[in-house]
Amino acid sequence: MVTIKQVAELAGVSFKTVARVVNKEPGVKAYNVEKVEDAIAKLGYRPNKAASLVRKKQSDVIGFISDEISTTPASVAILKGAQDMAWEQGKTLMVFNLDPKRPNKDKLYEECLQHRSEGIIYGAMYHQSVEFSELFKTLPTVLVNCVSTHNDFTSIVPDDELAGYYVTKQLLYKGYRRIAFLNLNPEIMAAQQRQQGFLKAMQEYGIPEKQWRIDTIEQVVEGRTVNIAGEVAKQVIQEFKPDAVLCGKDLAAIKVYLVLERLGLTIGKDIGVASFDNWHDIPEILEPQLSTMALPYYEMGRMAVAQILSLITNNNKAEQPTHYKVPCLLFDRKSF
Amino acid sequence: MVTIKQVAELAGVSFKTVARVVNKEPGVKAYNVEKVEDAIAKLGYRPNKAASLVRKKQSDVIGFISDEISTTPASVAILKGAQDMAWEQGKTLMVFNLDPKRPNKDKLYEECLQHRSEGIIYGAMYHQSVEFSELFKTLPTVLVNCVSTHNDFTSIVPDDELAGYYVTKQLLYKGYRRIAFLNLNPEIMAAQQRQQGFLKAMQEYGIPEKQWRIDTIEQVVEGRTVNIAGEVAKQVIQEFKPDAVLCGKDLAAIKVYLVLERLGLTIGKDIGVASFDNWHDIPEILEPQLSTMALPYYEMGRMAVAQILSLITNNNKAEQPTHYKVPCLLFDRKSF
DNA sequence: CTTAAGAATGACAACGTTGTAAAAATAAAT
DNA sequence: ATTTATTTTTACAACGTTGTCATTCTTAAG
Numbered sequence: 001m002v003t004i005k006q007v008a009e010l011a012g013v014s015f016k017t018v019a020r021v022v023n024k025e026p027g028v029k030a031y032n033v034e035k036v037e038d039a040i041a042k043l044g045y046r047p048n049k050a051a052s053l054v055r056k057k058q059s060d061v062i063g064f065i066s067d068e069i070s071t072t073p074a075s076v077a078i079l080k081g082a083q084d085m086a087w088e089q090g091k092t093l094m095v096f097n098l099d100p101k102r103p104n105k106d107k108l109y110e111e112c113l114q115h116r117s118e119g120i121i122y123g124a125m126y127h128q129s130v131e132f133s134e135l136f137k138t139l140p141t142v143l144v145n146c147v148s149t150h151n152d153f154t155s156i157v158p159d160d161e162l163a164g165y166y167v168t169k170q171l172l173y174k175g176y177r178r179i180a181f182l183n184l185n186p187e188i189m190a191a192q193q194r195q196q197g198f199l200k201a202m203q204e205y206g207i208p209e210k211q212w213r214i215d216t217i218e219q220v221v222e223g224r225t226v227n228i229a230g231e232v233a234k235q236v237i238q239e240f241k242p243d244a245v246l247c248g249k250d251l252a253a254i255k256v257y258l259v260l261e262r263l264g265l266t267i268g269k270d271i272g273v274a275s276f277d278n279w280h281d282i283p284e285i286l287e288p289q290l291s292t293m294a295l296p297y298y299e300m301g302r303m304a305v306a307q308i309l310s311l312i313t314n315n316n317k318a319e320q321p322t323h324y325k326v327p328c329l330l331f332d333r334k335s336f
Numbered sequence: 337m338v339t340i341k342q343v344a345e346l347a348g349v350s351f352k353t354v355a356r357v358v359n360k361e362p363g364v365k366a367y368n369v370e371k372v373e374d375a376i377a378k379l380g381y382r383p384n385k386a387a388s389l390v391r392k393k394q395s396d397v398i399g400f401i402s403d404e405i406s407t408t409p410a411s412v413a414i415l416k417g418a419q420d421m422a423w424e425q426g427k428t429l430m431v432f433n434l435d436p437k438r439p440n441k442d443k444l445y446e447e448c449l450q451h452r453s454e455g456i457i458y459g460a461m462y463h464q465s466v467e468f469s470e471l472f473k474t475l476p477t478v479l480v481n482c483v484s485t486h487n488d489f490t491s492i493v494p495d496d497e498l499a500g501y502y503v504t505k506q507l508l509y510k511g512y513r514r515i516a517f518l519n520l521n522p523e524i525m526a527a528q529q530r531q532q533g534f535l536k537a538m539q540e541y542g543i544p545e546k547q548w549r550i551d552t553i554e555q556v557v558e559g560r561t562v563n564i565a566g567e568v569a570k571q572v573i574q575e576f577k578p579d580a581v582l583c584g585k586d587l588a589a590i591k592v593y594l595v596l597e598r599l600g601l602t603i604g605k606d607i608g609v610a611s612f613d614n615w616h617d618i619p620e621i622l623e624p625q626l627s628t629m630a631l632p633y634y635e636m637g638r639m640a641v642a643q644i645l646s647l648i649t650n651n652n653k654a655e656q657p658t659h660y661k662v663p664c665l666l667f668d669r670k671s672f
Numbered sequence: 673c674t675t676a677a678g679a680a681t682g683a684c685a686a687c688g689t690t691g692t693a694a695a696a697a698t699a700a701a702t
Numbered sequence: 703a704t705t706t707a708t709t710t711t712t713a714c715a716a717c718g719t720t721g722t723c724a725t726t727c728t729t730a731a732g
Contacts, residue, residue: 001393048390048450048452049386049450050386050389050395050451050452053386054390057337083431083432083433084433084435087435092451093431095429096419111428114383115428116337116384116386138380227617229621251617251618251621254622255621255623257594261594261598262597281587282590285563285565285566285587285588285590285591286590286594287566287591
C-alpha cells in the first residue's frame with residue numbers, strides 16, 4: 001500500500017504538506033496542491049484510517065450489535081436507518097450479529113472496544129426487556145427495540161401501547177363492536193403494551209367483556225417460538241364470530257385472510273381486519289389491501305445513531321438515561 | 337483508554353512482555369504471566385486493533401457492500417452467512433449499503449480501502465448482471481447473487497436454471513400437464529435462467545406449447561419495479577385454467593392462494609402451486625403449506641467469505657475467476 | 673534596499689502496537 | 703567455579719498518520 005511519504009517524494013514536497021492537502025487544511029499553495037493531487041492520483045494513494053485513529057484517537061466507528069436482528073425482515077429496517085444516519089454523519093457502522101446458539105453479548109462488545117468504537121447500538125428482534133452486564137456501561141450505549149431490565153440505558157422503542165390503543169379506537173370508531181385480538185407471545189413487551197392499549201380503548205368505549213377476546217398466536221415450546229396463528233385464527237373466527245380481527249403481525253393477517261376467504265366472508269365489509277408491522281409488500285399484496293400499524297423501525301435506527309452521537313459529544317456524562325417511545329403510523333388501506 | 341505501557345508499569349515488567357502475554361506468545365515465566373493478567377484485569381486493558389493494524393499490516397476486516405440487500409428480507413441471509421463464516425475465521429465484517437438514490441459503488445469501495453479491508457464481497461438483491469469499474473480489481477473481490485457484465489470476477493449465484501428445471505420436472509412428474517409460470521421481471525437473470533430450466537423440462541417431457549404459459553408478475557415503470565402479481569394471477573388462472581401454477585416468489589404465491597381460495601379450488605388437489613424462495617415463515621403459514629425452491633442464500637454468504645479468504649491467501653493471483661452455481665433445494669410440502 | 677509580518681513549508685515527536693536484536697537471567701555441561 | 707547453551711526479558715526501531723513548533727519563503731511597509 002502506498003503511503004503519504006511516497007506521495008510526498010513523487011510530488012517533491014514534505015509529507016506534512018501532503019497530509020495538509022489530504023485533510024483539506026488551508027495554507028497550501030495552489031501549485032503544490034496540484035502537484036500533490038497528481039501524485040495521489042498517479043499512485044492511487046488512500047489514507048490509512050487505522051494510522052489516523054492511532055494518532056487522533058477518533059475512530060468514527062459505531063458498533064451495532066443485534067440479536068438475530070439482521071435476519072428478521074421486520075427489523076432489518078433498524079439497521080438500514082442506523083446505517084443511513086451514520087453515513088450522513090461521517091461515521092461507519094460495524095455490524096455484529098449474536099450467535100443464536102451461544103448468545104454472548106459481552107464478547108461482541110469487547111470486539112467493538114478493540115476497534116475503538118465510539119459508541120454501541122444494541123438492537124433486538126422483538127420489543128422486549130433484556131439484561132445487560134456492567135460492561136455495557138463502558139461506552140455510550142443505546143438500545144433499540146428493547147429496554148434494559150434495570151432501565152439503566154437510553155432506549156428507543158415503538159410506542160406499542162399507543163399503537164394498540166390507536167388502532168383499536170379506529171376499529172371502534174368505524175363501528176366494529178366485537179373484536180378478536182390475535183396477539184403475539186405475551187412474554188414480549190410489544191404484546192403486553194399493545195394489549196394495554198387495546199383494553200384502554202375498549203374501556204373508553206365502554207365495550208363489555210363479552211364483546212372482545214384476546215388470544216395468543218405464538219407458543220413458546222422449549223425456548224423456540226412456534227406459530228399457531230393458523231389454528232387459532234380458524235377457531236376464534238368460527239367460535240367467537242368477531243366483526244373485526246386485530247392481528248399481532250402481518251404474517252398472521254395472511255392466515256386470517258385465507259380463513260376468511262374460505263368462509264366466504266368479504267374482508268372490509270362482512271368483517272374488518274387490522275394488523276401490526278406494515279411489512280414490506282405483504283399489506284399491499286393482500287386484497288383488499290391490509291390496514292396495518294407500521295412499526296417505525298427505520299426511524300428508530302436513525303434515532304439510535306443520533307442519540308449515540310449526542311452521548312458522544314456530551315462525553316457520555318451520567319445524566320439519567322432517556323426512554324424514547326416512537327409513535328407508530330396507521331397505514332389506512334381497505335381491510336377495515 | 338489504557339495502553340500496553342500502563343499495564344507494563346503496573347505489572348512491573350517491560351511493555352514487550354505484556355504484548356507477549358496478550359498475544360499468547362510462548363516464553364514468559366508463569367509468575368510474570370500472572371502479574372500481567374492481573375494488571376490487565378485491574379485496568380481493563382483492551383488491545384488497540386488500529387495500532388496493531390498499522391504495524392502488522394493486517395486488518396482482519398472484510399468489506400461487505402450491498403445494493404439494498406440488507407433491507408430485502410430474502411437475501412438478508414447472505415449477510416448472516418457471511419458474518420457467521422467471517423466470525424468463525426477470526427475476521428470482522430464491515431457492512432455498507434448502497435444508497436438507492438445515488439448508488440455509488442466506488443465510494444463504498446474507497447471506504448473499505450481506507451479501512452484496509454483485506455477483501456470485498458459485493459452482494460445484490462436479485463440474481464442479476466452488474467457493471468463494475470476497474471477499482472473493484474484493487475482487492476480480492478467476490479460477487480454474491482450477481483455476476484459482472486464482463487464475467488471478470490469470482491461470483492457465487494444460485495443455480496436458477498437447475499432450480500427452474502428441477503421444480504418443473506417435479507410438477508410434470510406428479511402429473512401436472514398445464515402449467516402457468518408467473519415469472520419475475522425478465523430483466524433479472526434469475527428470471528431468465530429459471531425460464532430456461534422451465535423450458536428444458538417442458539421439452540424433455542414433450543409438452544406442446546399450448547399447454548404452458550409464461551407471464552411476468554413485475555413491471556418496470558420509470559426504474560421502479562411494480563408488482564402486478566395480483567391482476568396477472570387472477571387473469572391467467574381464469575383464462576388459461578392451468579392445473580399448476582409456478583410462482584417466481586413466495587409473496588406472489590400468497591396472491592395465487594387468495595385467488596384460488598376465492599375460486600373455491602383446493603390447492604394440492606384441484607391445482608398445484610409451487611414457488612421460489614422459501615422465505616421465512618410464509619411457506620409454512622400458508623395452507624396447505626407451500627412447496628418452494630429454497631434459495632441457498634445463507635450458504636452463499638458463507639461461501640463468499642471462504643472464497644475471499646482463499647483469494648487472500650493465494651495473494652489474489654490473477655488466475656481465472658471462478659463462477660460458482662449453488663444448487664437450490666426443493667422444500668416439498670403440500671401444495672403440489 | 674531593508675525589515676517586519678504573515679503565509680507556507682518542513683522537521684520531528686507522538687500515538688499504541690509488533691518485530692528485531694541485544695542483554696540479562698537461568699540452566700546445563702565441563 | 704567457570705563456561706556454554708538456552709530461556710526469558712528488555713531496549714528500541716518501525717508502522718502511517720497527526721500535532722507542534724521551528725524554519726523558510728513571500729509580500730508589504732518603511
